[in-house]
Amino acid sequence: MSERDLEQEREPDRRAGEVSRRQFLTYTLMGVGGFLAATILTPMIRAAIDPALKAGTESSMVPVADINEITTEPKSFSFKVKMDDAWVKGQDTTLMAWVYKDGDKIMAMSPICKHLGCTVNWNTNPKFPEHFFCPCHGGLYTKDGINVPGTPPKAPLDLYDYQVKDGKLYLGKLIQRT
Ligand code: FES
Numbered sequence: 001m002s003e004r005d006l007e008q009e010r011e012p013d014r015r016a017g018e019v020s021r022r023q024f025l026t027y028t029l030m031g032v033g034g035f036l037a038a039t040i041l042t043p044m045i046r047a048a049i050d051p052a053l054k055a056g057t058e059s060s061m062v063p064v065a066d067i068n069e070i071t072t073e074p075k076s077f078s079f080k081v082k083m084d085d086a087w088v089k090g091q092d093t094t095l096m097a098w099v100y101k102d103g104d105k106i107m108a109m110s111p112i113c114k115h116l117g118c119t120v121n122w123n124t125n126p127k128f129p130e131h132f133f134c135p136c137h138g139g140l141y142t143k144d145g146i147n148v149p150g151t152p153p154k155a156p157l158d159l160y161d162y163q164v165k166d167g168k169l170y171l172g173k174l175i176q177r178t
Contacts, residue, residue: 063170134152
């Protein structure tokens with residue numbers, strides 16, 4: 001058998017071990033697609049589950065007001081906290097709370113409406129005195145933040161965990177009420 005015959009005989013074996021152009025393109029597209037999916041989906045998944053994972057572990061309290069500034073009338077106080085999102089860690093964020101004295105306890109509530117997230121105000125609508133009113137869709141809450149039936153919000157305003165130390169009010173994480 002000549003050298004050429006031997007070469008021709010080996011050709012199918014060599015081809016069997018090679019990757020065809022079509023296979024090469026398929027593998028390449030699968031690889032690029034997988035990389036893109038991982039790059040895009042990872043931050044989205046993290047952003048979705050991060051707050052839930054952190055909700056129970058946030059324990060730091062921040063000073064918000066002197067205790068003698070707090071009366072039986074709800075007053076708004078703003079304060080800064082460090083927050084993480086999917087992209088930035090420890091970012092300064094300003095939050096707000098409606099705060100008043102109720103006997104020997106303090107009520108500190110989130111101003112974020114439980115309908116679609118607008119900001120509620122105290123005693124601003126003359127039709128509903130002594131209520132928190134949400135101007136976006138007419139949401140109403142009683143002084144203790146309980147949603148008034150028949151208005152859009154379906155849950156009470158969230159409450160801040162709080163602590164009083166050395167004459168100061170400190171607020172911590174938000175607690176959802178049902
Ligand atoms: S966002 Fe407050 S009533 Fe709709």
